[in-house]
Amino acid sequence: MPGCKLNLSTIFFLVILQGAAVVLFCGWYAQLNLSSFVRSDNKVHVLLLSSWRSGSSFLGQVFSQHPSVFYLMEPAWHVWTKLQKTGAPAHRMAVSDLLQSVFQCDFSVMEAYLPEKHSVSSLFMWSQSRALCSPPACPLTPRNEFSNQTQCLKACKGTSLKGVEEACGTYSHVVLKEVRFFELESLYPLLQDQNLDLRIIHLVRDPRAVLRSREESAKAFRIDNAVVLDQRNVPAGEVQYQVLQEICRSHMRINERAILKPPPFLKGRYKMVRYEDMAHDPLGEIFSMYEFVGLEMTRQMEDWIYNKTHGKGKGSKKEAFKITSRNAVEVSQAWRTMLPYSKVKRIQEVCKEAMSLLGYKMVNSEKEQKRLDIDLLVPQEPYQFTPIQEDRISSV
Structure with a gap:
């Protein structure tokens, strides 16, 4: 019939239209599959993994003060305090x-792990969290300040744990800082949990600097030292060295597991940072x-970071657990x-x-130690950022 004739241009147009429809359908189908794998709220979970006196409190504030x-800070403190008569291995599952x-x-x-009558003030170092001093947890501090x-x-000590939960749910990133993990294996359930988008930032520091810092606050670590040493009787003069030996070994285990033999679910989710590089x-x-964790750097945060790391001096003993303005380079070399x-x-x-693995050079004399013009850091290869989303898509 004359009315049913189609010219070549029309047929070509229909073929193109059909092809476009197929492409759109495939894209929609892939997105549908992906959405069933990724949480709908896209919340990111970050674990700042470190050890005592390694600069983790400052790093915690770098995240805590961010408006998102x-x-x-260190919820595992409650487990270690409650179960302090045992060793670290007994705490692993409870902490996880x-x-x-x-x-x-x-x-x-x-x-x-809390008293019967508890509030936000029962949480360890709770006031270090800007989010717990801001709405909806507390009206004191606007969220952008x-x-x-x-x-x-x-002003904010009376907030209930329900109020803490409500506040937690309103942020795009949940960040926990911990110094009480000695291996990655106990974190595997979290890394494999489909409800968590977990990233691990592993902060390490020159053990010689850690020793100096720990000596300034030795009494504060008595209970933790006993747990690290599995309640063994150790001569007083050897405690610090044996504790640091365990800490150094743990940094090696964590780094080697994440870099040399990572399970598939850990790929792209671990980043090691040296305190000295940050300084x-x-x-x-x-x-x-x-x-690495999907946060935007703001001008306010840039100014805050600069001010905290370009102060004068190394800080006093009284400021050992406070975030004050100091000269970060002087602190790292003290x-x-x-x-x-x-x-x-x-x-x-x-x-x-551990020092060899993490890139810290030895000194062979007191003279070499005190020559500050000698760089004791082995240069690290620039970190190659791999979006986790791509890894996840390829594994679906």
Whole structure:
């Protein structure tokens, strides 16, 4: 029939249209499959993994003060305090379970470790969290402003755990800082949990600098030292060295597992950071960490980071657990002028393998130790950012 004739141009147009429809359908279908794998709220969970006196409190504040972050400092402290008569291995599953719940803004598991009448002030170092000093947890600090710990302690101590949970649910990133993990294996359930998008930032520090810092606050670590040493009787003069030996070994285990033999679910989800690199290039290192976890660097955060790392001096003993404005480079080098070479030599013996793996050079004399023009850092290869989303798509 004459009315049914189609010219060549019309047929070509229909073929193109059909092809476009197929492409759109395939894209929609792929997106549908992906959405069933990725959480609908796209919340990111970050574990800042470190050890005592390694700069983790400062790193915690780098995240805590960010307006998109709900931050909590060392929830595992509650487990270690409650079960302090045992060793670290006995705590692993309890700590892992605790973090798994807290990452999902479920604080009911905390009640087993808190007094019967509890509030936000029952949580360890709670006022270090800007989110717990801001709405909806507390009206004190607008969410786009930096918190004041002294004011927060007075104004926000009555918030209930339900209020903490409500606040947690309103942020795109939940960040926990921990110094009580000695291996990655106990984190495997969290890494495999489909409800968590977990990234691990592993902060390490020169063990010689750690020793100097720990000596300034030795009494504060008595209980933790006993747990690390599995309640063994150790001569007083050897405690610090044996504790640091365990810490150095743990850094090696964690790094080797993540870099040399990573299970598939760990790929693209681990980043090691050296404190010394962060001290020399704060903005560059922190920008890289923000990129790794999907946070935007703000002008306010840039100014805050600069001010905190370009102050004067190394800080006093009274400020050991406070985030004050200091000269970050001077802090990182303080051990070289303040620690006796005999102690430096001893710590190099017990942490030799870890120092080699993590890129810290040995000193062979007191003279070499005190020559600050000698760089003791082995250059690290630039971090190659691999979007986790791509890894996940390829594994679906």
